[in-house]
Every structure is written in structure tokens, then in C-alpha cells.
Amino acid sequence: MVTPYHTAAREKRAAERDSDERNASAGNVLPIATEVQAHHHHHHHPPAPKSWFPIREEGESGRSGIHPWHFLRIVFRSSSLASRLVNVLWPVVPAAIAVRYAAPHQDLAIFILAYIAMVPCANLVGFAGQNLAKKVPHVLGVLAETTFGSLVEIIMFIVLVKQYDPESSVDNTQVIRAAILGSILATMLLCLGFCFIAAGFKREETHFSEIVSEAGSGLLLTAGFGLAVPTAFFNALYGRYDTEELRRKTLEISRSTAVLLIIAYLVYVFFQMRTHHGIYDAIFEADAERDDDKHKELRSHRLTMIESIIALAVGIALVTIIAITLVEKIHFVVEERGISDAFVGLIMIPLVEKAAEHLTAVDEAYDNQMNIALSAVLGSTLQTALLNGPLVVIVGWGLDKPMGFNFESFDLIMLILAILTVGNFLRDQKSNYLEGVLCVIVYVAIGVAAAHYPNPHALHEAFPTTTPATSTGSEGAHH
Numbered sequence: 001m002v003t004p005y006h007t008a009a010r011e012k013r014a015a016e017r018d019s020d021e022r023n024a025s026a027g028n029v030l031p032i033a034t035e036v037q038a039h040h041h042h043h044h045h046p047p048a049p050k051s052w053f054p055i056r057e058e059g060e061s062g063r064s065g066i067h068p069w070h071f072l073r074i075v076f077r078s079s080s081l082a083s084r085l086v087n088v089l090w091p092v093v094p095a096a097i098a099v100r101y102a103a104p105h106q107d108l109a110i111f112i113l114a115y116i117a118m119v120p121c122a123n124l125v126g127f128a129g130q131n132l133a134k135k136v137p138h139v140l141g142v143l144a145e146t147t148f149g150s151l152v153e154i155i156m157f158i159v160l161v162k163q164y165d166p167e168s169s170v171d172n173t174q175v176i177r178a179a180i181l182g183s184i185l186a187t188m189l190l191c192l193g194f195c196f197i198a199a200g201f202k203r204e205e206t207h208f209s210e211i212v213s214e215a216g217s218g219l220l221l222t223a224g225f226g227l228a229v230p231t232a233f234f235n236a237l238y239g240r241y242d243t244e245e246l247r248r249k250t251l252e253i254s255r256s257t258a259v260l261l262i263i264a265y266l267v268y269v270f271f272q273m274r275t276h277h278g279i280y281d282a283i284f285e286a287d288a289e290r291d292d293d294k295h296k297e298l299r300s301h302r303l304t305m306i307e308s309i310i311a312l313a314v315g316i317a318l319v320t321i322i323a324i325t326l327v328e329k330i331h332f333v334v335e336e337r338g339i340s341d342a343f344v345g346l347i348m349i350p351l352v353e354k355a356a357e358h359l360t361a362v363d364e365a366y367d368n369q370m371n372i373a374l375s376a377v378l379g380s381t382l383q384t385a386l387l388n389g390p391l392v393v394i395v396g397w398g399l400d401k402p403m404g405f406n407f408e409s410f411d412l413i414m415l416i417l418a419i420l421t422v423g424n425f426l427r428d429q430k431s432n433y434l435e436g437v438l439c440v441i442v443y444v445a446i447g448v449a450a451a452h453y454p455n456p457h458a459l460h461e462a463f464p465t466t467t468p469a470t471s472t473g474s475e476g477a478h479h
Contacts (some may be wrong), residue, residue: 020112066306068355068383072299075311079126080363086123086355093318095116096343101323105338111329112320121318122152125157126356128311131303137299139272142372146379148201148234148312148387149357150317156353157392159323164401173396173403175330178345178450180389181227182410185446186350187381188220188422191358193374195365200433208370210277210282213426216378219268223385226261230405231412249408254399258390265386287369334455341422346411346446353404354380370431391425414446 078084096113129148133141157176157446163170190312200205234250272280303311333339339348357380389405396403422443425435 003050006250007401009192017113031436037375055478058287060345066304066310070301071303071307071311071349074303075124075127078123078299080359082359082363083123083127083356083472086120086271086359091122091426093322096325097321107329107332107431109431110325111333114326114329115348115352117322118152118319118326119355121315121322122353123359125149125151125309125319125354126360128303128308130360131308132305132312134302135305135308137281139277142274142284142375142379143269145355145360145385147352149360149376149380150383152323152353153317154340154388154391155316155320156323156327156343156349157388158395159320159327159400161328161401161403163324163390164396166402171175172327172330174341175345175349176392176403177405177407178411179347179349180384181407181415182346182350183354183384183388184223184381185346185418185443186354187357187384189439189443189446190420191361191380192304192319192374192377192422193360193371193436193443195377196431196436196439197433198436199368199370199431202434205430206368206370208366208374209319210429212283212374212378215268216374216382217306217423217426218384219264219386220378220419220423222264223261223382224416226257226264226390227385227405227407228412228416229257230377231407231409233263234406235409247358247402247433250260250406251402251404254393254406256376258393259403261386261390262394265274265382268386269381283371284375290368298471326392340451340453341406341455342411342450343447352475354416408453410449414449418442418446 024113055385076084076087078087092113096110099113100110103109126145126149129145129151132148133145136140136144157179158445160172160176160179196206230250230253233253237246330344334341334344357376361373361380363374364370364376393403393405422439425439
């Protein structure tokens, strides 16, 4: 709630708009600043609306309500140069929707347009989430930003599960399983690699907090172990047990594992938000003070709370429409164009659904906020492994779809090796551009292998007596 003290402080800052000093607030309540310097130099803005918590200085918009023209201008300018370049793709969004209904048989054109259109839509969700995150305390803000960024992924996974057809030659659950691991790999290797490279442009070495890296590395290993249990169970008994019964038991284990992984994620959130909140908040506050663009960001235009919520709602609606369009045409690129399930799931889907998160994290690393960037990268990775992936299994359970964690052996081996590689890079609490380049190289190598990986149903037709590696399709599904 905005107190009379905060109102007086805001009026004082409006009168002394050339000063960068922050007013001290009573107790532990952060001061509320305005963007008077950034907005029309001689205009007086009305006080910001009251809220349940004091809005952080970097999240204060200095406005209230909705201002359509101002809203569109802020959204298009976005938060970084990369995001602004992505916004150039907005004309593709209506084009993709129009072609879907006007020429539904133009499968390749629809897939390409929908694939490209997903990027600006995801960027809008990420930008709106970023604006909301800046209005709340640091730890909650980092968690909220990661969660909003993952909405695109959750929507994509649920659409894939809902459109699962056991009679189709393209197994959507196989694509989802590959996409779960692909999302983890894209964030953990590609995004982290570019963060290290971006930070290395300005400084020889970048240091980060031990608690951020150690907690993240430990949870990554736990997540990798949990995801591997159903596959290990299936492969250990394959050929020595009734196949259909084995698939049924593996599906039950997957559902139990999903519940356990969600519990692990909730404990992780409790660890960050409650018992160790002070430590994380101090780390993120220090990072915010080191931000190379801090003064520019304080002067930049921001969305109001209502505008942020509207932008988030519009972004989610567009992402859902584009995701449905994209999923409808996956069977075409797999069957007609010969692209493997593994490549679609491991590489293609994660790249578009995670684009906004990756751009934000790399921008933070470039601005010398490596702890915030690393928390975003590891937080997004853990959210996929411990929440989004398990949530899709639970949703599939509710929809009576055979969605489980019975992964392809190739995918799982790549995941475990990637976790070990990244854990080794994080161990010394410092990074450089060399480690970033190595992470990107590992990701590209996995992508090349995925592009040449044959579809499971094709292997089954060519070799009826399959091995466990080629029989890890949908548990209980028809082959």
C-alpha cells in the first residue's frame, strides 16, 4: 500500500528529476520511484495506483491505468536490442493465422509461418512477465519471470498431449518427451553458453554465487535421476517380461515419479522464497547494483500493472492459437519432409518456445548480472524438469493419454552427459567465453545427431524384433 511518506518521496523526486539518489524508506520497505525523468520532461504524472506490496524502483511506471499508444510503443521497443529485432516478425502472426484458415492444405507454408510467428508471441509473454517481475521483490520476481517464460512451453506440451492420436504414424507423446529433454538441453547448454559468451565480451572472467550454482547443479542431477528411472526400469526388463504389462508398469512409475518431481520443485521454491529468501535477495540486489545499464533502465518506459497483465493475456492467447496451428502440421514435416521426431522435439520446438527466456538471460549476463542470468537459466531448466514435464504427465493421466517418462535412450544419455558437463563448468563459481563456446558446441553436436536419428515407428517397421532403444514409445500405445 502506498503511504503518505511514499507519496511525499515521489513528489520530491519529481521536483529533483536530475538527481539519481534514492530516498530512504521506513523500515525494510523499498522506496518507490517514478519515471518522471524518462517521460515527457515537463509533464507531471499522477501517483501510481496502490498495490499490495511496495513496487521496486526499477518496476515503477509513473502511470496508472491503460494508455494504448504508450502501451504499443513500450511493447515494440521491448527491453533489449535482440527483443526489438524479434518484434519485426509481428506481421507474420496474422499471416500465419490467415493462411491456416484461408489455405488449410498449404501444410509447409502454414508450418513455417506458425514456427516463425511463435517467436514474437513468446517474446510478448516474456516481456510482460519481465515487467510484472520488476514490480515485486527480487526473489519473487526472478521466480515469476521464469514461470511466465515457461507458459509457452506448458501450452505447447498440453496441446501436443491433447492432440495425441494412437493411430497416427507421428507419436505426439514421443515428440513431447523429446521436447522436454530438448527444452532442458537448449536452456542448459545453448542459453547458458551464450550467457557465458555475452559476459566474456566485457570481462575476462565472470564470477557468480556459490549458493546459486551449487543448488542448481544438485537439483539438475536429481532431476536427471528422476527422469531416468522409468526408462531404466523399462530397459532393464525388456525382453524378459510381457511387453504390454511392462509398458503399463512403466507408465505407473512415470506418474509416481511425476508427483515426486513436482514435490521436489515445491521444496526448491520454498527454499528460495522462505528459508533462504534473505540470501538470494541479497545476491540479486547486489547484481542489480552492478547492472551496467542500471541508470538507462531506471529512465526507460515501463508498462503499468494493468498493461502488463493485458500484454500477458494477449500473448498467452496468441501463443495458444499458434501452438495449435504448429502442432497440427508436425505430422506433415515428419511424414512428408522426412524430419525426425527427435529433431522436431529436441531442437525445433525448444528453440521457439524458449526464445524469449534466452534473450532475456543473455541480456542480463551481458549487463554484468550473472547471478540473475544464471538463476533464470537454472530456474527455467529446473522448472521444465521438475514442474512442466511432470505436469504434462499428470495432465495426460487426467485425459487418459499414455504420456510417461519412457525416453529414447539416445535422448536420456545426452541429458545426463549435458548435466555432468554443465555441473563441471559451474563448480568453480566463475565463467569465461571459452566455456560458453564449448557449451554451444556440445548443443550443436547433439542437434546434428538428432537430425540423423530415425523415427521409432520406422525402426519398428524395418526391424520387427526391436531393442529397448527403439521400443520406448508411448506406454501402452499401439505400434
